Amino acid sequence: MILSIIIPVYNEQQNLIKILSFLNEQANKLPIEIIVSNSPESIDESGMVCKNFDKVTYFDAVKKGRAAQMNAGATIAKGDILLFLHADIILPKDFYNQIILAIKEGNKAGFFAYQFDKKTFLLRINSSFTQKDGFFAGGGDQCQFFTKETFEALQGYNEEFCIMEDFEMIDKVRKHGISFKIIQSKATVSARKYQTNSWLKVNLINGYVFLKYKLGVHPIKLRKTYQSLLRESL
Numbered sequence: 001m002i003l004s005i006i007i008p009v010y011n012e013q014q015n016l017i018k019i020l021s022f023l024n025e026q027a028n029k030l031p032i033e034i035i036v037s038n039s040p041e042s043i044d045e046s047g048m049v050c051k052n053f054d055k056v057t058y059f060d061a062v063k064k065g066r067a068a069q070m071n072a073g074a075t076i077a078k079g080d081i082l083l084f085l086h087a088d089i090i091l092p093k094d095f096y097n098q099i100i101l102a103i104k105e106g107n108k109a110g111f112f113a114y115q116f117d118k119k120t121f122l123l124r125i126n127s128s129f130t131q132k133d134g135f136f137a138g139g140g141d142q143c144q145f146f147t148k149e150t151f152e153a154l155q156g157y158n159e160e161f162c163i164m165e166d167f168e169m170i171d172k173v174r175k176h177g178i179s180f181k182i183i184q185s186k187a188t189v190s191a192r193k194y195q196t197n198s199w200l201k202v203n204l205i206n207g208y209v210f211l212k213y214k215l216g217v218h219p220i221k222l223r224k225t226y227q228s229l230l231r232e233s234l
Helices: 013-027 046-050 066-076 095-104 121-131 148-153 165-175 192-196 199-214 219-230
Strands: 003-009 032-038 056-060 081-084 109-116 145-147 180-189
Touching: 003 013, 003 066, 003 095, 013 032, 013 046, 013 056, 032 046, 032 066, 046 056, 056 066, 066 165, 081 095, 081 148, 095 109, 095 145, 095 180, 109 121, 121 180, 121 199, 145 148, 165 199, 192 199, 199 219
Parallel strands: 003 032, 003 081, 032 056, 109 180
Antiparallel strands: 081 145, 109 145
């Protein structure tokens, strides 16, 4: 089975060098295609970085926002399975075999547990919650994957969501009773938010914004709230 890895980016050239070095090597051994969907608002050299990797398909998306960029990548993907990956996340080495196993077990979707690239007690607490299903499971940095048929049946990511699009997507998976798996081979996630903000502050903000999402607050208001409190671009 072919796995299409779709990476939405916005000024991520430094992270792309690292992630594409790993993925391009894997694509030389496994049936994988790599698609980088760049934001129309990017002003860096992401396109030039991608030219250094022969297994990478790069394009500039027409619409900005991760949801729109991921949907655009999905439309050109040739794979039987679609994996959506943030540019600052490194997959475990056995990611392909783990995804194929999950699909062969009858699952139509899934996501990865993760660990942080900085080892602290408090961050280990955070990562432990990604290993099991729960209120916050499936969104954030958990690298969602779907069979292409399932992704199309769900009509892709909701492009009205400029934030929380992944949580909205996993809510659709649950609503439709689609079987999914949490892969325990951990992805590695950047702890950069926690380095520029305190652990407590990040978690309080995440919880507050998630609650507002559950209460039906419009995504644009959610983004403004998040940016004003954390002061980090999305």
